Amino acid sequence: xxxxxxxxxxxxxxxxxxxxxxxxxxxxxxxxxxxxxxxxxxxxxxxxxxxxxxxxxxxxxxxxxxxxxxxxxxxxxxxxxxxxxxxxxxxxxxxxxxxxxxxxxxxxxxxxxxxxxxxxxxxxxxxxxxxxxxxxxxxxxxxxxxxxxxxxxxxxxxxxxxxxxxxxxxxxxxxxxxxxxxxxxxxxxxxxxxxxxxxxxxxxxxxxxxxxxxxxxxxxxxxxxxxxxxxxxxxxxxxxxxxxxxxxxxxxxxxxxxxxxxxxxxxxxxxxxxxxxxxxxxxxxxxxxxxxxxxxxxxxxxxxxxxxxxxxxxxxxxxxxxxxxxxxxxxxxxxxxxxxxxxxxxxxxxxxxxxxxxxxxxxxxxxxxxxxxxxxxxxxxxxxxxxxxxxxxxxxxxxxxxxxxxxxxxxxxxxxxxxxxxxxxxxxxxxxxxxxxxxxxxxxxxxxxxxxxxxxxxxxxxxxxxxxxxxxxxxxxxxxxxxxxxxxxxxxxxxxxxxxxxxxxxxxxxxxxxxxxxxxxxxxxxxxxxxxxxxxxxxxxxxxxxxxxxxxxxxxxxxxxxxxxxxxxxxxxxxxxxxxxxxxxxxxxxxxxxxxxxxxxxxxxxxxxxxxxxxxxxxxxxxxxxxxxxxxxxxxxxxxxxxxxxxxxxxxxxxxxxxxxxxxxxxxxxxxxx
DNA sequence: AGCCGTGGCTTGGTG
DNA sequence: AGCCACGGCT
Numbered sequence: 001x002x003x004x005x006x007x008x009x010x011x012x013x014x015x016x017x018x019x020x021x022x023x024x025x026x027x028x029x030x031x032x033x034x035x036x037x038x039x040x041x042x043x044x045x046x047x048x049x050x051x052x053x054x055x056x057x058x059x060x061x062x063x064x065x066x067x068x069x070x071x072x073x074x075x076x077x078x079x080x081x082x083x084x085x086x087x088x089x090x091x092x093x094x095x096x097x098x099x100x101x102x103x104x105x106x107x108x109x110x111x112x113x114x115x116x117x118x119x120x121x122x123x124x125x126x127x128x129x130x131x132x133x134x135x136x137x138x139x140x141x142x143x144x145x146x147x148x149x150x151x152x153x154x155x156x157x158x159x160x161x162x163x164x165x166x167x168x169x170x171x172x173x174x175x176x177x178x179x180x181x182x183x184x185x186x187x188x189x190x191x192x193x194x195x196x197x198x199x200x201x202x203x204x205x206x207x208x209x210x211x212x213x214x215x216x217x218x219x220x221x222x223x224x225x226x227x228x229x230x231x232x233x234x235x236x237x238x239x240x241x242x243x244x245x246x247x248x249x250x251x252x253x254x255x256x257x258x259x260x261x262x263x264x265x266x267x268x269x270x271x272x273x274x275x276x277x278x279x280x281x282x283x284x285x286x287x288x289x290x291x292x293x294x295x296x297x298x299x300x301x302x303x304x305x306x307x308x309x310x311x312x313x314x315x316x317x318x319x320x321x322x323x324x325x326x327x328x329x330x331x332x333x334x335x336x337x338x339x340x341x342x343x344x345x346x347x348x349x350x351x352x353x354x355x356x357x358x359x360x361x362x363x364x365x366x367x368x369x370x371x372x373x374x375x376x377x378x379x380x381x382x383x384x385x386x387x388x389x390x391x392x393x394x395x396x397x398x399x400x401x402x403x404x405x406x407x408x409x410x411x412x413x414x415x416x417x418x419x420x421x422x423x424x425x426x427x428x429x430x431x432x433x434x435x436x437x438x439x440x441x442x443x444x445x446x447x448x449x450x451x452x453x454x455x456x457x458x459x460x461x462x463x464x465x466x467x468x469x470x471x472x473x474x475x476x477x478x479x480x481x482x483x484x485x486x487x488x489x490x491x492x493x494x495x496x497x498x499x500x501x502x503x504x505x506x507x508x509x510x511x512x513x514x515x516x517x518x519x520x521x522x523x524x525x526x527x528x529x530x531x532x533x534x535x536x537x538x539x540x541x542x543x544x545x546x547x548x549x550x551x552x553x554x555x556x557x558x559x560x561x562x563x564x565x566x567x568x569x570x571x572x573x574x575x576x577x578x579x580x581x582x583x584x585x586x587x588x589x590x591x592x593x594x595x596x597x598x599x600x601x602x603x604x605x606x607x608x609x610x611x612x613x614x615x616x617x618x619x620x621x622x623x624x625x626x627x628x629x630x631x632x633x634x635x636x637x638x639x640x641x642x643x644x645x646x647x648x649x650x651x652x653x654x655x656x657x658x659x660x661x662x663x664x665x666x667x668x669x670x671x672x673x674x
Numbered sequence: 675a676g677c678c679g680t681g682g683c684t685t686g687g688t689g
Numbered sequence: 690a691g692c693c694a695c696g697g698c699t
Contacts, residue, residue: 088689183689
């Protein structure tokens with residue numbers, strides 16, 4: 001990424017303003033650079049003020065990074081009013097203003113997938129997480145494909161699809177009743193809005209005149225329609241993507257969108273970025289060679305000026321334990337030999353479950369490591385408790401929030417009362433909160449139960465009033481104190497230590513609300529409305545810690561590491577057996593391609609000869625993808641007739657000494673994160 | 675009968 | 690690490 005100047009295709013992509021443009025940006029070819037430079041170019045040379053430019057990404061992280069890099073190129077006056085956001089937050093932004101056109105209130109709630117799962121569990125009347133997950137993802141796929149419940153009730157091919165379609169219908173009705181949307185709705189509903197209300201579309205087309213779309217290959221049908229609607233006949237956009245890195249078809253991403261772009265915009269100009277600034281030629285040769293086995297819409301060959309580099313090491317291991325040990329030993333030996341740091345290494349794997357054994361091996365050698373991802377701050381139960389109150393204050397129709405709030409902590413409103421309330425609200429088509437005020441219901445409830453219910457509703461009403469007038473952080477803290485949450489935490493099942501952590505998290509949340517509230521001039525309600533889309537990941541100092549990175553292949557996309565170990569390169573794992581059965585090997589190959597192209601200087605592929613499965617030792621074939629790499633670029637270890645696992649320059653005993661020495665000397669082996 | 679610990683198994687995961 | 694199924698316990 002340290003190209004001093006722009007190369008010719010990059011420059012062409014930046015300067016082309018006359019019509020629709022697709023930039024096929026190979027791995028490590030400087031695509032973020034192109035997007036950010038293009039934004040600057042649009043403003044300075046293209047005469048398009050920043051307020052008419054929207055750069056759309058998939059993740060908050062990408063949006064943050066892009067804004068940061070744009071901020072380094074331009075003055076704050078130049079970038080004023082620019083939209084750099086995820087698809088979801090753009091959709092939300094539109095819907096907050098236009099919700100009434102769709103029969104929603106502007107203060108609708110946003111449910112995360114966990115909340116949505118609970119609704120689906122209720123409808124299905126099941127507790128099996130697996131079943132819920134399957135139905136939920138089917139509904140999500142349909143939504144992303146712009147299919148309505150009615151469409152699917154008609155089109156259902158079998159019993160299962162029919163159950164899903166019925167669940168979909170009931171689920172959508174429930175969401176409407178709650179004045180709530182799920183993540184998919186945030187993109188689906190703007191499309192519906194724009195189709196039904198051309199005048200509204202016109203307004204937004206006037207506002208967002210030039211679009212830049214990052215990771216275009218990951219768009220689903222719904223997202224593409226949104227782009228297409230917004231860009232209209234003018235077709236002023238730059239889509240940046242790489243068909244070879246499309247690894248999210250299972251989540252609804254539609255590679256067909258690349259072909260559609262050519263079809264829907266005949267004037268589409270296509271520019272390829274093929275110079276890679278990340279990896280050695282050897283690594284790119286391997287990547288090109290593997291991916292050449294996939295049918296291609298656009299031909300693309302990555303090349304680099306960073307020198308040939310070392311052959312790719314292929315390590316055969318006896319079993320998974322041996323693989324973990326071997327990888328860790330080779331990592332240590334390499335670190336010693338080349339005087340690198342732990343953070344220069346990554347271990348990449350197909351499935352999360354593979355991580356465990358490598359964690360163990362790393363811990364045994366006292367090697368610090370860091371796992372990708374992690375739980376979002378806002379997903380912690382104690383935070384969700386507070387959020388339930390905030391959601392209810394922002395949207396009194398949010399029934400799930402009502403239930404969670406009124407029962408956390410328990411305040412004398414029991415299941416019986418809630419049942420009566422639920423029945424009444426259902427009968428009169430009201431939310432729980434609204435129904436609670438009905439005189440007709442109240443006569444059915446005994447005074448002892450009515451008092452706490454009344455008290456709760458008054459409490460919420462009071463907060464609603466104060467939320468628009470008072471400072472968010474202060475109000476949230478008062479709320480927690482009023483409900484006695486801290487005492488409730490210590491009274492509960494948690495150990496005092498856990499209770500303390502949870503309370504500290506809440507105080508951090510309060511501080512966050514206070515800071516964000518005053519920075520952005522937002523009250524508690526406005527903050528609540530954006531929170532569902534924010535991910536505040538733990539391990540804030542990510543990137544600086546000297547620790548080996550561990551990640552799934554999926555989560556590694558977009559990242560790079562000097563030295564990569566790609567483990568479990570076996571038939572059944574990579575490609576995954578499920579994918580082989582479903583004829584999805586091409587996507588697995590792209591996954592392999594993504595893995596290979598993460599490496600800057602060295603790449604090691606490892607596989608096991610046998611694995612424990614169902615209590616039996618099962619023999620495994622190495623991944624077909626290894627044999628798709630030219631043998632001249634490979635160097636085998638651990639195979640009969642090939643080099644031994646421990647290279648000849650270092651006898652086994654010497655490596656053992658070395659390992660022990662490193663383990664003893666290197667006291668940086670702090671307890672690993674998480 | 676319900677509650678638990680244990681062991682086997684596991685595609686991937688952003689908003 | 691999580692989820693489920695199973696078996697042993699109260």
